[in-house]
Amino acid sequence: MPGIPYQEIKPPQRILLGPGPSNVHPHVQQAMMAPVLGHMDPYFYTIMEDTMSLLRYLFRTENKLTFPISATGSAGMEAGLCNFLEPGDVAVIANNGFFADRMINIALRCGAEVIQLDAEWGRIIEPEAIEAALKSRKKVKLLALVHAETSTGVLQPLTEAAQLAKQHEALFLVDAVTSLGGHELAVDDWGVDICYSCSQKCLSCPPGLSPITVSQKAMDTIPNRSHAIPSYYLDLSLLSTYWIRDKGQRAYHHTAPACMFYALHEALALVAEEGLEARIQRHARHGAALQAGLEAIGLTMHVPPGYRLNTLTTVHIPDGIDDARIRQRLLSDYSIEIGGGLGTLKGKVWRIGLMGYASTEQNVLLILSALEKLLAEEGYKTETGAGIKAAVQSLRK
Ligand SMILES: *Cc1c(COP(=O)(O)O)cnc(C)c1O
Numbered sequence: 001m002p003g004i005p006y007q008e009i010k011p012p013q014r015i016l017l018g019p020g021p022s023n024v025h026p027h028v029q030q031a032m033m034a035p036v037l038g039h040m041d042p043y044f045y046t047i048m049e050d051t052m053s054l055l056r057y058l059f060r061t062e063n064k065l066t067f068p069i070s071a072t073g074s075a076g077m078e079a080g081l082c083n084f085l086e087p088g089d090v091a092v093i094a095n096n097g098f099f100a101d102r103m104i105n106i107a108l109r110c111g112a113e114v115i116q117l118d119a120e121w122g123r124i125i126e127p128e129a130i131e132a133a134l135k136s137r138k139k140v141k142l143l144a145l146v147h148a149e150t151s152t153g154v155l156q157p158l159t160e161a162a163q164l165a166k167q168h169e170a171l172f173l174v175d176a177v178t179s180l181g182g183h184e185l186a187v188d189d190w191g192v193d194i195c196y197s198c199s200q201k202c203l204s205c206p207p208g209l210s211p212i213t214v215s216q217k218a219m220d221t222i223p224n225r226s227h228a229i230p231s232y233y234l235d236l237s238l239l240s241t242y243w244i245r246d247k248g249q250r251a252y253h254h255t256a257p258a259c260m261f262y263a264l265h266e267a268l269a270l271v272a273e274e275g276l277e278a279r280i281q282r283h284a285r286h287g288a289a290l291q292a293g294l295e296a297i298g299l300t301m302h303v304p305p306g307y308r309l310n311t312l313t314t315v316h317i318p319d320g321i322d323d324a325r326i327r328q329r330l331l332s333d334y335s336i337e338i339g340g341g342l343g344t345l346k347g348k349v350w351r352i353g354l355m356g357y358a359s360t361e362q363n364v365l366l367i368l369s370a371l372e373k374l375l376a377e378e379g380y381k382t383e384t385g386a387g388i389k390a391a392v393q394s395l396r397k
Contacts, residue, residue, distance in 0.1 A: 012335060013335060014331075014335050014336070014337050015334070015335060015336045015337070015358070015363060015366070016337050016353070016358055017336055017337060017338050017352055017353050017354065017358060017363060017367055018337045018338050018339035018351065018352075018353050019150045019151075019178075019312055019339040019351045019353050020150065020177075020178070020198075020200050020201040020207075020353060020355065021200035021201070021206065021207050022200065022201060022202070022204050022353060022355035022356045022357060022358045023204060023356075023357050023358045024204055024205060024206055024263075024357070025204045025205075025266075025267065025270055025356070025357040027266050027270060028204060028205050028206075028263045028266045028267045028270070029263075030266075031262040031263050031265065031266035032206075032259045032260075032262055032263045033259075034259070034262050036258040036259065037258055039242075039252065039255050039256040039258070040250065040252065044256070044258065044261075045245075045250070047261055047262065047265050048067070048243065048256075048261065050265055050269075051067070051068065051261065051264060051265050051268060052066055052067050052243065054265070054268035054269065054271070054272060055067065055068070055211050055213065055268065056213070057268075057271075057272060057276065058180055058181055058211075058268065058271060058276065059176075059180065059185065059187045059195060059211070059213045060185065060186040060187055060188060060189065060276075061187040061188045061195075061213050062188060063187070063188075063213045063214060063215055063216070064216070064244060065212075065213065065214040065216075065219060065236065065240060065243075065244070066211070066212070066213040066214075067211070067212065067239070067243040067244075068199070068209040068210060068211045068212070068261075068264055069196075069209065069210040069211075069212055069234065069239070070208070070209060070254060070256065070257050070260070071208070071209075071210055071233075072198055072199075072200075072207050072208060072209075072210060073177045073196070073197065073198030073200075073201075073207075073210050074102065074210075075210045075233075075234060076177075076196030076197065076198060076210030076211070076212045077099075077102065077103060077106060077175060077196060077210075078106050078231065078234055079196070079210075079212055079231075079234040079236060080144075080173050080175075080194045080195075080196050080212060080214075081103065081106045081107050081110055081142075081144070081173070082106070082110050082229060082230055082231050082234055083214075083222060083229055083234070083235065083236045083237075084141065084142055084171055084173075084194065084218060084221060084222075085107055085110040085111070085112040085141060085142060086110060086111055086112070086225055086226060086227045087110075087111030087112070087227060088111070088112075088226070089110075089111075089112045089113070089141040089142070090112065090113045090114075090115065090137045090139065090140045090141055091107045091112045091113070091114050091115070091140070091141060091142045091143075091144060092114075092115045092117060092130065092133040092134060092140050092142070092143045092144070092170070093107055093114055093115070093116060093117065093143075093144045093145075094116075094117045094119070094125045094144065094145045094146055094156070095116040095117055095118045095119070096117070096118070096119035096120065096121055096122075096123060096124070096125060096146075096149065096152065096154070097121055097146060097149035097150075097151040097152045097154070097343075098149075098150075098151035098152075098342045098343050099146050099149060099150060099151060099175060099177070100145075100146050100149065101343070103144050103146070103175065104116060107144070110230070111227075112141070112142075115133045115136065115137070115140070117129050117130060117133055121151065121152045121343065121344050121345055122152045122153070122154060122302045122303050122314070122345075123154065123304075123307075124154055124155075124156050124157060124307055125145060125156060125161075127157075127160040127161060127164065130143065130160075130161050130164050131164050134164055134165070134167075134168040134170060135168070139169075140168055140170040141170060141171065141221075142170055142171045142172075142173055142194075143161065143164070143165045143168075143170045143171070143172050143173065144172075144173040144174075144175070145158065145161055145172075145173075145174055145175070146174075146175040146177075147174050147175060147176045147178075147179045147183070147185065148175075148176065148177070148178035148179035148182075148183060148309050148311060148312070149178075149309075150177065150178045150201075150312055150351070151341075151342040151343060151345065151351075152302065152303065152314060152345065153301075153302055153303045153308060153309050153312050153313055153314030153349075153351065154303050154307055154308075154309065155179075155183065155307050155308065155309050156307075157307075158174060158190055158192070159190055162190045162191040162192060163191070165191070165193075166191055171193040171194060171217070171218050171221070172191060172192050172193050172194070173192075173193065173194040173195070174187075174192045174194070174195045175195075175196065176195050176196065176197045177196070177197050177198050177201055178201050178202065178309065178311050178312055178355070179197075179202070179309075179311065180197035180201075180202060180203065180211070181197075181202035181203050181271050181276070181279060181356065182201070182202030182279070182280065182283045182310065182311040182355060182356070182359070183280060183283065183309070183310060183311060184280055187213055192215075193214065193215040193217060193218040194212070194213075194214050194215070194218055195212070195213050195214075196210055196211065196212040196213075197210065197211050197212075198210045198211070199211070199260070199263070199264055199267065201311070201353075201355050201356070202283070202311055202355045202356045202359075203264070203267045203268070203271070203356055204267055204270075204355065204356030204357035204358070205260075205263045205264050205266075205267035206260070206263060208257060208260045209257075209260050209261075209263075209264050211264075212236075214236060219236070219237075222236070222237060233254065238253050239253055241253060242254075242256075267356075282359055283310040283311055283354065283355075283359050284310045285395065286310070286354045286359045286360065286361065286363075286364050287308070287309065287310030287311065287313065287354055287359075288310070288394050289361070289364045289391040289392075289394040289395045290313055290352065290354060290364050290367070290368070290391065291308065291313055292390040292391055292393070292394040293364065293368040293387035293388065293390050293391035293394070294313065294315050294352075294368070294371075294387065295390065296386040296387050296389065296390030296391075297368070297371070297372055297375070297382050297386055297387040298318070298380075298381075298382050298386075299315045299316060299318060300315070300316045301313070301314070301315055301316070302314035302315065302316055302345070302348075302349050310354070311353060311354060311355050311359070312351055312352070312353045312354075312355070313351070313352045313353075313354075314341075314345070314349045314350070314351050315349060315350050315352065316348065316349055317347070317348060317349060317350060318375070318380055320379065320380075321375065321378055321379075321380055322378070323340055323341075323347050323350070324340070325378070326350075326371075326374055326375070326378065327340060327350070329374050330370060330371070330374065333370070333374070334366070334370045336366070336367060336370060338350050338351065338352050338353075338367070339351035339352070339353065352367060361395060364391055364395075365388060365391060365392075368387040368388055368391055369387070369388055371387070372384070372385075372386075372387050372388075
């Protein structure tokens with residue numbers, strides 16, 4: 001049509017070392033080109049069955065309800081909350097980061113009363129605070145924590161929290177968006193009832209799917225609700241009629257985004273091929289090397305040792321250095337994306353992700369040398385090569 005301006009789509013090749021999305025694995029990209037099938041095609045069902053088994057392996061669970069929701073990670077969050085919270089319920093929720101804050105926002109929209117577990121952005125929620133909150137009401141319906149807070153770089157310990165939730169008969173919900181496939185996570189052993197993630201972080205698949213797993217104990221609370229679940233699209237019982245074959249039957253709920261299902265299937269197969277434990281070790285090795293390198297450049301970490309993510313590092317921006325300028329130069333000179341700070345950390349930290357396919361030795365050495373060079377050009381005093389040297393020493397360990 002003449003007169004309507006448009007361009008050919010030609011996105012640049014980027015190295016995605018931000019808080020997500022991460023670089024898509026080439027095999028995953030390839031899988032997306034397979035022919036689209038109907039969502040009721042018998043072959044398509046076999047892809048779905050594989051996906052559920054592979055997801056159970058990743059989440060380390062036997063939960064029957066384990067499948068991806070056809071939307072991004074926030075949909076997993078919303079499904080995890082809106083199926084279990086209603087007006088009159090009390091929820092205890094972390095308040096120590098951007099995504100914790102989003103959980104609170106959603107729980108309030110569900111009509112729940114929220115008891116917030118306050119901590120500084122960059123600190124964990126202590127078990128004592130969880131226990132006090134759970135004891136403060138006769139009945140708490142749900143405890144919700146973020147395992148890997150992508151906004152702060154904090155790894156939240158979960159085992160004690162799970163025990164406390166169990167003692168107080170509260171359901172335990174965990175956001176594992178930036179930990180699934182990158183950090184140790186054991187849904188059944190730890191006693192997590194509701195856990196969700198997304199496709200574009202440590203699984204190196206495009207954004208668009210949100211794997212979720214829910215225990216039978218949690219599902220058994222749904223018939224006791226006084227209010228209907230406010231979302232049709234995220235109603236887990238309805239979604240189950242499509243995903244979980246009942247007497248050989250499956251029911252249409254929504255049209256499955258076939259190409260995304262192929263992509264996730266391939267991404268999960270790649271995790272199984274590498275081995276979950278080996279993959280977690282890979283993230284640990286590269287996360288540690290990056291952090292050693294950044295400290296050798298003279299930069300300081302935002303999170304105390306012992307609670308740092310391997311998948312996402314938050315590092316303080318030195319005084320006198322322009323946040324946006326460095327990130328813009330990383331993009332224009334090296335085609336590398338890193339993240340800036342969110343919320344209270346805006347302008348104060350950089351967020352460097354090493355997730356999935358992007359968690360490589362190559363990328364560790366590349367980001368350290370690029371950052372060191374740009375910082376020096378912007379007037380920051382550092383010993384040339386110090387970052388690389390420390391990272392190489394860490395990698396040799
Ligand atoms: C990215 C992220 C989300 C939200 O996922 P979207 O795919 O952006 O909807 C939720 N929680 C955490 C911890 C995240 O990092």
